[in-house]
Amino acid sequence: MRLIVTEHYNDMSSAAARIIASQVILKPDSVLGLATGSTPIGIYEQLAGWYQKGELDFSKVTTVNLDEYYGLAPDNEQSYHYFMMKHFFSRVNLPKGRQFLPDGTNPDAGRECERYQNLIGLLGGIDVQLLGLGHNGHIGFNEPADAFVKDVHLVELTKQTIEANRRFFERVEDVPRKAYTMGIGTIFQAKKILLVVSGAEKAGILRQVMYGAICPQVPGTILQLHSDVTVVADREAAGF
Numbered sequence: 144m145r146l147i148v149t150e151h152y153n154d155m156s157s158a159a160a161r162i163i164a165s166q167v168i169l170k171p172d173s174v175l176g177l178a179t180g181s182t183p184i185g186i187y188e189q190l191a192g193w194y195q196k197g198e199l200d201f202s203k204v205t206t207v208n209l210d211e212y213y214g215l216a217p218d219n220e221q222s223y224h225y226f227m228m229k230h231f232f233s234r235v236n237l238p239k240g241r242q243f244l245p246d247g248t249n250p251d252a253g254r255e256c257e258r259y260q261n262l263i264g265l266l267g268g269i270d271v272q273l274l275g276l277g278h279n280g281h282i283g284f285n286e287p288a289d290a291f292v293k294d295v296h297l298v299e300l301t302k303q304t305i306e307a308n309r310r311f312f313e314r315v316e317d318v319p320r321k322a323y324t325m326g327i328g329t330i331f332q333a334k335k336i337l338l339v340v341s342g343a344e345k346a347g348i349l350r351q352v353m354y355g356a357i358c359p360q361v362p363g364t365i366l367q368l369h370s371d372v373t374v375v376a377d378r379e380a381a382g383f
């Protein structure tokens with residue numbers, strides 16, 4: 144694992160955005176694995192800014208997102224479809240037909256997981272996978288468990304994740320209890336992984352992810368086994 148430490152959140156966002164931009168410049172038809180949550184917002188801001196200045200072109204790029212809440216339609220403001228549209232897709236020239244997320248409205252979990260897993264395979268795999276880190280060490284929505292799950296699956300969110308995500312919802316009862324997520328094997332197929340972490344409250348879990356024992360109870364620890372992981376963390380998150 145390579146660790147890049149930046150001063151603040153904004154520098155973290157620029158450093159991570161530079162890695163994604165280099166990928167797109169070197170390989171214009173890249174497949175980018177994307178994440179939602181608070182941490183990557185600055186990255187999308189920076190990438191959209193470079194596109195608007197004419198410095199980046201997403202016309203040949205394909206994107207696949209890590210996860211989506213079960214039961215939420217794309218026009219639901221809390222859905223990850225909506226998040227991606229707001230923060231990134233509506234601001235760059237990425238073709239609509241090449242923006243992929245799990246379909247939260249498909250109640251048939253078996254079919255949806257198979258469809259999304261196959262789709263990623265058909266795209267030829269992911270060039271760079273962007274990841275945030277949950278307070279409990281989750282990556283995507285691979286929650287702490289007794290075993291790692293390999294493929295795309297439907298997951299029951301933990302109490303801690305529901306609590307952490309309630310800030311985006313009016314009431315805690317509104318936070319969906321389940322989500323579709325790429326599995327650990329799906330994430331591991333990515334050629335490169337870019338993990339972004341910000342803030343003092345993530346310092347403990349980041350230390351565990353980078354240096355702790357590899358175990359499914361702290362899912363991010365598995366990243367120690369991938370051959371090309373770059374962690375970009377601000378000083379507060381890397382302050383261990």
Ligand code: F6R
Binds near residue numbers: 275281284
């Ligand atoms: C989001 C995702 C999650 C988040 C994680 C951190 O697509 O898969 O794993 O990356 O929950 O979220 P923030 O950045 O809001 O702290």
